[in-house]
Amino acid sequence: MDSRKALDVTAVSLMLLLCVTWSMQQIALKATEPDFSPVLQIALRSGIGALLVALLMLWRRERLTVSDGIWIPGCLAGALFALEFLLVGEAVQHTSAGHVVVFVYTAPVFAALGLHWKLPNERLAPLQWLGIGLAFAGIAVAFLRGARTDTALAGMLWGDFLALLAGAAWGATTVLVRTTALSSLPATQTLLYQLLTGFVLLLPVALLAGYTRFNPTPLVWLSLGFQSIVVCFASFLIWFALLRRYLASRLGVLSFLTPLFAVALGVWLLSEPIEPGFIAGALLALGGIVLVSGHGWIAALLKR
Template sequence: MDSRKSIDVTAVGIMVAVCLIWAFQQIGLKSTAVFAAPVLQIGLRSGIAAMLVFALVCARRQRLEFWGRTAGLGILAGLLFAVEFFLVGEALKHTSASHVVVFLYTAPIFAALGLHGKLPSERLSAVQWGGIAVATAGIAFAFLAPQGSGQGPADLGAMLWGDGLALLAGAAWGLTTVLIRTTRLSAAPATHVLFYQLATAFLALTGAAVLAGEAGIVPSGPLLLNIAFQAVVVSFLSFLTWFWLLTQYRASQLGVFSFMTPVFGVLLGVLLLGEPLTPEFAIGTAGVVAGIVIVSAYPWLETMLAGTRSRRTPANLAAVRRRRD
């Protein structure tokens, strides 16, 4: 029997804070890119967070596998994690942070498509396929609709390239979810999986930054604060909080609230970075968010409707009438 409970006010408050933190990470990377390349920053934050997670594992006296099949799958998940954030770092060079966060958070759509053929419990309903169609239409509109921000062809081309990289990052994230859900990693402690991802990303992304000649750092207060925030708050505390929520509350209900992250990302990009918000992109974003909500919320709504139907059986209705009499 599933002991996880339905979301309450506490869960909603925590999810709002977590989604706000996740939205802010792209803003922080974009605003400090003049001091260090985003890919290098992500690599460094991953290394610091990996050490924090390792310390937590040791404090709990857990055994972390460094060899064997689980470790191999963990490294593979880490490589996908590194690909995701490499694409995020590159996307931030060409497009706005608000665009990156919207396209990155199409990951639930890609995960749903990948899990559909892998796990019987994750097969998509007709309603969810409709949600995917809505999200796809939103993505297409954001890409293909004429942009009203006064950009020249070169700027527009760079923006679309960055948007495409962010969308690929979302696909990589979705593939990571499929890998974790369909292999023995699903039975591994969340801290172990997180350590594999962070440690592998640290090695891969810092190495990529060095090979690309982007290992230079201009020491500054904003950069140090951002890396500390990214490592401690984003990659360590927020991820552990998310995993804790998954142990306490129903995942289908928590997933519905992921739509807040792209919404927060757009608002923060406009308010803090002065990024333009064109009507075309706003409409496309609305389609993406609506699609995510439809796909994520359907299992929750189906469960609620099933519970309502079960309470309206003839026997239950007769019992209610007897109590009234």
């Protein structure tokens, strides 16, 4: 029997805090982009985050598991993590932060399709297929909002496409973790594999591709500290702690407030425009994603 409990005030409060924190990732990358190359920033935050996780494991006397070849899927998860954030780093240079977060959060759709194919007990229910249809319809509407062919729009659409590919990479990471021995590892170890491999792969890419822009302004240092300590270390540990105590489906549904916060914060902090076509597509896509991720909870509510 599942010992996890329904959401209470503490869980909802922490989830709202996490959603705001996660929505600020791309806001910070976009705001500091003129002074700090996004790919370089992501590489450095991954390295610092990996160091903090390693110190926590050392304090707990927890060793990184490498036996029985588990390091292979661990490194593959790290490579997918690196690919996801390489795409995010490229995307924020072409499109708005709000767009990036919305498209990255299509990841559960790709994860659900992959798990449907790989795991018999993860077969999609009719309600989830409806959600997938809505999600892809929303993605199509969001892209078709700009049938014009001017250069600025073409660049934004390219950034949106890169963010969508980042969502697919995130979904593939979820499938890999769920279908390999990584599923039995403590969360700290899986996180360390991802952050450490991400750092090892992304730093050379940043240096070789010339993404070395770094002007150490106060905002740049604040962004790097926020990304490393708050996002890569604290927020993920809080998230994993919540998953151990509360029902994952309900936490997952709440997590989709993140794109909504990101769009609102992008408008407020970065003066990003709101396009009616994109908003319509985003709401369709997010509604579909909620059906995919929260179908168990929604089905239980409908039965009542």
